[in-house]
Amino acid sequence: MAKDTDTGADTGYMGGDKELKWVGTRPPRPDGVDKVTGRAKFGADFYVPGMLIGKVLRSPHPHALIKSIDTSKAEALTGVKAVLTRDDFGDRSSEFVPAGEMMVNYRDIVRNVMAREKALYEGHAVAAVAATSNAIAKQALKLIEVDYEPLPHVIDAVEAMKPDAPLLHEDMITDGVEPAPTKPSNVAKRVEFTIGDVEAGFAAADVVIERAFDTSPVHQAYIEPHACVASVSEDGQAELWTTTQGHYVARAHCARLLDMDISKIRVTASEIGGGFGGKTVVYLEPLALGLSRKACQPVKMVMSRDEVFRASGPTSGAHMKIKVGATKDGKITAGQAELIYQAGAFQGSPVQPGAMCAFAPYDLENVKVVGWDVVTNRPKVAAYRAPGAPISEYAVECVIDELAKRLGIDPIDLRLANAAKEGTRAAYGPKFGPIGLVESLEQAKAHPHYQAPLGPNQGRGVASGFWFNIGGETCASLIVNEDGTAALTLGTPDIGGSRASLCMMAAEELGIEYDRVRPIIADTASLGYTFLTGGSRATFSSGLAVIEAARDVVRQLCERAAKIWEIPTDAVEWADGTAKPAGANAGDFEPMSLAAIAAIAGKTGGPVVGHAQINAQGAAPSFGTHLVDVEVDRETGRVTVLRYTVLQDAGKAIHPAYVEGQFQGGAVQGIGWALNEEYIYGPDGKLENAGFLDYRIPVASDVPMIDTVIVEVPNPRHPYGVRGVGETPIIPPMAAIANAIENALGIRFTELPMSPPRVLKAIDEMAAAE
C-alpha cells in the first residue's frame, strides 16, 4: 500500500520545464538483442556440471490426511541421490511477512511447499526426489508409498463458509469478528472499511442498484514455468539460480524454511518469462536447496505447465454483492460491498486490497465494504497484477454503468461527476495527492474511439480503475568505468522493461549517452537488500535509487574536478555531462567531461562509484479508463473484441513504449479474464483444464491492436514525476467488456467468464422470454 510519510530522500519533482534528453524517448532495451536471439538465460536455461534432476510427487487428492510416507524403495533405486518429505522441514510458527502487496505466513509457506499433516489440494507437494536423470527421478516418484486417508473437499468459497463444510484447518478461528467465534471454520478473516453512514446515503438516493457478481479464479499464466537450480556445498554454502520477481525475498524465505543463515544463500535472478505477481512466492526453491543439501550435488527443478496450474497461483475467485445509490442528477450518495474471496488452501486472499480499492475511483461520503477471506481445497492464491482490485472494481464498475443507464447519463459523465481528485479522502483512509482519473476520463470522452459509429450486434463499454502502487527498500550502485562508460547495478528483476528506463534515468542525470550505461540485476551478495519487483514499484523505486546514486556520482565528479582545478567543491557545477566552474568567480577552466575525469580518477582519489540505499517513499496511485467495442455473434455466443483503447495516468512515462506495453498487456490479460479463463473442477475436486489448450488465455489473433493514450499528471514525489503503471491496466477490462456486451445485447452479465456457452444461453433465454 502507499506509504505516504515524509521521510523520503531529497528527490522531489523537478518540474516539467527541464529539457530532457533521454526521459520520454524510446531507445531499444539493453536486454532486447539477447531475448530475440535466444541468448538470454531464463530459469530453465542454467546448467551446472554434475547437476541432478529434481521432481515433485503431488497429491492426487484435493483433501486427505497423510498417514505415512514410505520413501525406502525410492531411496534404494540406483541413481536416486536424495528424497525430501515433510520430515525434512521444521515446523514454523504463525508469522506474517510482506510478499509484494500481499502478506504470507511462514507457518503456511512451509506447509504449502511440502504438505505436512494433510494434502489440501490436488497437486499439493508431498515428496521430492533428486536423481541422475529425469527418467530415474520419475520412476522414483512412483516408488514412494503415501498412505492417504481421503477427506471430503470443498472447492467453492460460499460452500466453504457453510457450517457443515469440510474443514481445512482445524484451528482456524475467524479473525476480525467480535466476539471471536468459538468454533473453527474456513473463514480466515473479516475486514471492513467504512466512512460516513451508508444507510443515510441510501435514504438520500433516488435510485439504488444492488447486484451480485461472481468471478472465476484466473492464473497469471506467465509463459515461463517455475524453474531453478540449487547448489549447496558440503560446508553449507548455497547458490540458487531462479526465475523470480524478488531474489532477496526468495532468499529470506529459503533461509527461514531451511534454517540457514542468509549469508550462506546467494541468489541470482534469471531473466524472467513473465511473473505478474505469481513469482513473488517460493515453490521449488526450498525443495531444490533441500535436495541439494542432502545430495551435495546441484539440483535442477522445472515445473511442467500441468504443475504450474495445479500447484501455483492463481488469484481469487469471488462472490460479491454491490449496492450503489445516487440522486437523479447523478451524485452517488452511498456505496456498499460485501466481498467473499477464496484464498485457496491457506489464508491470505487479496480481499483486503480488494476492499480498499472497490470504491477508490470515486469521491464518496458514505462507503461500507466488508470482505471475507475463505480457504478452499485449491492451490493457494498468489499475487496477480493489482491483487484483489480487478475483482471488486469489476463489480462496482458494472453497477456504475447500470446506474448511468438508469439515470440516462453518459457513463463517462457520471464518472466525472463523482471522480476522485486531488484532496479526495479515499474510503480506505488517505487523501489523494494529484491524480489523473479526471484527465483519463476527459481524454476518453474526447477520443475518436468514443464517437465512432457501431454496427449491428456491436456495443461499447467504458470502465475505470485504481491501484495504489508501492515503494519500499531498494539499493542501486552506479559504477563509472575508466573509459567514461557506466555500469548500473540493480536489485529489482526486470519484468517489463525496467532496465531500459533505469539506464535512461542514469544517462539523463549523468548527461551521457544512454548506450554508455549497461545494467545488471545483481545477485543477492553483490547489492544490499532490495524488495521484489511488484506493486508497480521497480521503475519508481529503483528509479529513485538510481537518481540518488547518479547524483552521488555527480557529487564525486565535481569533487574530483575541484581537486584538479584546486578550487572549492561548491565552486564546481555539473551541466551537460561536464564539470564546469560555477560562474566567473570560480576560475577559468575548460569543462571536464565525465570521461575525462574518469580517465584520471586513479590520480584524484580512486574509482568513482555512486550508491543509494533507500526506503522509497511517495509512490503515487495510477488511475485509468478503458474503452472497448465488442461484437456478439447471437447464434454462437462468441464475443469478439473489435477495438480497445487504454487511457491511463503514468505520471511521466520514462520509456513510453514500455508504458504502452504495460497498458496493452494488462488489457489483453483482462480480455482473457472477461471472456474465457476459468478453472474447471470435476466433482472429484480435480482440475480438468491444467493446460493452455483448455485454460484459454487469448492468442494474438483474439485481440485487436490495443490503442493507448498516456496521460501524464506528474507524481510530485519523484524527480521526473513517475507513477507505477504495471497493475492498473488489468483492472478495467472485465467491467468495460461486460458493459460493452450489455450495450450490444441489453443483457447484464454478472458472472465471469462471459464464455460463449454462457452468452448464448442468456441470449436464448431473453429470446424465449420475449
Place this chain on the structure above:
Amino acid sequence: MNDMRYEAPDTIDGAVALLAGGRGEVRALAGGTDLLVQLRAEMIAPELVVDLKRIPELRSIAAEDGGFRVGAAVSGAELGEHPGVKALWPGVVEAVELIGSTQIQGRASLGGNLCNASPAADSVPAMIAARAVARVAGPAGTREVPVEEIAIGPGKTSLAKGEIVVSVLLPARPARSGDAYLRFIPRTEMDIAVVGAGVSLTLDESGVCSAARVALGAVAALAMLVPEAAAALVGTTLDEAALERLAAAASGACRPIDDKRGTKEYRIKVAGVLARRAALIAAERAGRS
C-alpha cells in the same frame, strides 16, 4: 525402464514390416503433433515408433482421375499451398489448415489427423463430406477404405496391426460443386473444435442443389455423416426453409457429451448454426466453380 526404439524406413513395405513385427506397443509417426504430446504427457509409452515421413508415397500429392491423391504425411502447410487441391476441395484444405498454429501446420498431416481418431479432428468431417477414401497398406496387402470407417471410437481405429494409411484420395467432382468446413472454438486459433461441420454440395444449372453431403465433428464419439441434413438441401435452392431443416437435422443428429470444452445443449445448437453457415459458403463456391 525400457528405452523407446525409433525407426525411419523409406518404403511402405519396410514400415509395415516394422510395425507388424513390434513386440510391445507400436506407433506410427507422421507429423507427431498428437503423438509427441501424448508421449510427453505419458499417455502412451510405445516400445517402437516408426517415422513415416521418409516414405515418398506418404509425402506426395498427385493428380488421379480428376481428383488428388494426398500422401498421409503431407503437412498442412504443403497442402495449403497446392493450387490444384485448393481449387477442387477448398473445404478440406481449410479444415486441415485449422489444425494448430502456423508452426504446427509445418508438421500436422491429414493422415495423422485421421488416424489419431479424435471425434473433434478438423479434417475428418470435411473429408467425409468430400467422400474421401483412404488407401491402407498392411501385411495382407492394400485396401481402400472410406475415411469415415477409419475411426471406430475416440482414439481407436479399424487399422489392424501393421497397417498404415498411405494416402487419401480426394475424388473428382461434378461442375458447380463446392465444399466448406467451419468449426467453433472459443478463441480464434490454437484450439480443439467444440463443434465442426463440413458440407459438400453440387448445384444444377438452375441453382437447385442436386447432391449434398453433411458431416459433423465433436458432437458424438465419432465424426459422422448426417444424411438427413443433406436431404434437407437436395432439391432446394438453399432457401430459408431448407436451411432451417438442415440446421434442425444437424442438431437432431448430435449425440454429444458435456465436457470442459462445451455443454451438450451448446454443441447441439451450434452444430445447426455451423451446418447452415457452411452450406451457404459451399453453395457460394459451387456457384463460382
